[in-house]
Amino acid sequence: xxxxxxxxxxxxxxxxxxxxxxxxxxxxxxxxxxxxxxxxxxxxxxxxxxxxxxxxxxxxxxxxxxxxxxxxxxxxxxxxxxxxxxxxxxxxxxxxxxxxxxxxxxxxxxxxxxxxxxxx
Amino acid sequence: xxxxxxxxxxxxxxxxxxxxxxxxxxxxxxxxxxxxxxxxxxxxxxxxxxxxxxxxxxxxxxxxxxxxxxxxxxxxxxxxxxxxxxxxxxxxxxxxxxxxxxxxxxxxxx
Numbered sequence: 001x002x003x004x005x006x007x008x009x010x011x012x013x014x015x016x017x018x019x020x021x022x023x024x025x026x027x028x029x030x031x032x033x034x035x036x037x038x039x040x041x042x043x044x045x046x047x048x049x050x051x052x053x054x055x056x057x058x059x060x061x062x063x064x065x066x067x068x069x070x071x072x073x074x075x076x077x078x079x080x081x082x083x084x085x086x087x088x089x090x091x092x093x094x095x096x097x098x099x100x101x102x103x104x105x106x107x108x109x110x111x112x113x114x115x116x117x118x119x120x
Numbered sequence: 121x122x123x124x125x126x127x128x129x130x131x132x133x134x135x136x137x138x139x140x141x142x143x144x145x146x147x148x149x150x151x152x153x154x155x156x157x158x159x160x161x162x163x164x165x166x167x168x169x170x171x172x173x174x175x176x177x178x179x180x181x182x183x184x185x186x187x188x189x190x191x192x193x194x195x196x197x198x199x200x201x202x203x204x205x206x207x208x209x210x211x212x213x214x215x216x217x218x219x220x221x222x223x224x225x226x227x228x229x230x
Contacts, residue, residue: 035218044220045218091163
């Protein structure tokens with residue numbers, strides 16, 4: 001079956017521009033996550049959606065970052081007034097369900113290939 | 121201090137070697153623990169969950185020491201295909217966000 005897909009795979013933009021990054025989760029997955037990975041680091045949590053609502057947006061670095069998931073499936077991460085420090089790989093993940101303490105396979109997060117964002 | 125800390129690596133080992141990765145975490149409320157594998161310029165993929173009793177999957181053995189807040193991964197009989205970055209990951213309580221370490225790079229050579 002199809003995995004998580006992300007578009008575009010690469011995005012080059014100029015400082016100050018607006019960008020949108022798209023994530024298509026695995027069909028039927030209710031939970032969706034955005035992470036950001038800088039060179040030489042592990043992924044860093046940004047935001048988690050359960051259905052259409054953002055259940056945890058504590059990882060968004062500032063108000064230039066915003067994400068939506070209007071129909072509970074596809075999500076868009078939006079970055080306003082991009083800065084060079086925003087350059088990173090933006091990873092999306094989905095799981096069948098979210099939350100809970102159990103190590104159930106239902107909570108396993110499957111990652112997409114990422115969007116490599118370069119801000120010049 | 122980072123919430124999850126790992127050996128920085130890289131580890132360069134010959135085929136057939138046994139290699140161990142260590143990881144510590146700072147949040148004692150962490151409930152779930154994992155090792156992810158990430159190939160160069162690819163997405164992370166779950167390698168295995170880590171349980172308090174320790175668990176094994178083929179050549180891979182994971183251990184958790186809650187008292188010391190320490191997680192380990194042992195790879196026996198290393199293969200060239202094991203070359204990758206290994207990420208130590210924790211998840212706290214009811215929250216579903218994964219907290220990743222910076223990763224340890226492994227290079228297995230002939």
